[in-house]
Amino acid sequence: MKPIKIFELTAGIVITAMIVAAAVNYKNIRGLKRDDLKSDNKGFAVVELFTSEGCSSCPPADELVGRIQKEDQDKPVYILAYHVDYWNRLGWKDVFSNADYSKRQSKYAGWLNLQSVYTPQIVVNGKKEFVGSEEGKLRNAITAGLRMQSSTVLALSALTDPGHALIQYDAKGAEKNTSLLVALIQKSAQTKVKSGENGGHTLSHVQIVRKVQSLPLTGNASGKTTIALPDGFTAQGWEVIGFVQNDANGEILAAAKIDFNTAK
Numbered sequence: 258m259k260p261i262k263i264f265e266l267t268a269g270i271v272i273t274a275m276i277v278a279a280a281v282n283y284k285n286i287r288g289l290k291r292d293d294l295k296s297d298n299k300g301f302a303v304v305e306l307f308t309s310e311g312c313s314s315c316p317p318a319d320e321l322v323g324r325i326q327k328e329d330q331d332k333p334v335y336i337l338a339y340h341v342d343y344w345n346r347l348g349w350k351d352v353f354s355n356a357d358y359s360k361r362q363s364k365y366a367g368w369l370n371l372q373s374v375y376t377p378q379i380v381v382n383g384k385k386e387f388v389g390s391e392e393g394k395l396r397n398a399i400t401a402g403l404r405m406q407s408s409t410v411l412a413l414s415a416l417t418d419p420g421h422a423l424i425q426y427d428a429k430g431a432e433k434n435t436s437l438l439v440a441l442i443q444k445s446a447q448t449k450v451k452s453g454e455n456g457g458h459t460l461s462h463v464q465i466v467r468k469v470q471s472l473p474l475t476g477n478a479s480g481k482t483t484i485a486l487p488d489g490f491t492a493q494g495w496e497v498i499g500f501v502q503n504d505a506n507g508e509i510l511a512a513a514k515i516d517f518n519t520a521k
Contacts, residue, residue, distance in 0.1 A: 301334070302333070302381055303335045303381065303509045306339065309354065312454060313455055318379070319463070320461075322338065334399055334403075335514055338463065338466060340353035340355065340465065349453030353446070365380050369386050379398075384508055384509075410429045410511055411499060411512060411513045413425070413515045417492070421484065432510070435475070437474055441484050442464055442467065444464065444495060446462050446465055474501065497515050
């Protein structure tokens with residue numbers, strides 16, 4: 258485990274909703290219907306891994322969530338790997354890193370009363386955290402999440418147009434002071450690391466968070482948002498994971514995902 262303190266905790270992820278470009282097919286956007294929405298309304302486990310290519314303790318955690326992804330692919334287990342940026346100054350710049358992901362981890366430090374952040378760290382359903390390579394704790398937390406009941410149900414649907422994806426959401430039973438987080442996920446990638454603690458190694462990654470949008474749900478439990486798609490996007494290699502989170506304590510109340518190759 259590699260602890261690194263973050264001294265400037267910022268007030269959450271700052272992301273503005275993107276405006277649909279003129280190229281988006283507005284007829285199709287208006288045609289999204291509630292019946293098109295896909296929901297996972299049973300117990301669930303949202304597994305958030307905070308990792309870095311610059312951290313020598315992180316590859317075992319990356320490998321663990323890769324195994325979980327394969328084993329639980331038919332279960333409502335949602336894995337998000339955030340590559341933090343505070344390791345970048347220590348010899349290797351992680352191409353997937355983003356300061357917003359470091360800020361999100363710092364929010365968890367506040368929610369979970371932690372004195373510092375570290376990598377690799379896993380948080381499950383916004384409530385339980387531990388070292389990301391601790392397999393027994395991860396499996397137990399996933400099992401507990403799959404058994405739980407929630408009064409909130411999230412449903413998602415997606416349309417794609419060159420360069421953009423339109424996501425429609427419906428969060429039934431969403432409480433006040435909750436937000437919907439929508440994450441664009443690259444399912445897998447490899448990096449040849451040339452320097453730093455993992456220099457000379459080729460690292461494999463799964464469920465890489467490439468973009469995140471946070472949308473307040475108070476009085477607006479259903480709606481639409483757009484995400485700009487990066488160069489190299491393919492329907493088979495990407496997905497969207499969404500989840501409803503309590504803004505006061507970080508608890509995740511509902512989750513769902515949509516694969517682009519099955520998007521309407």
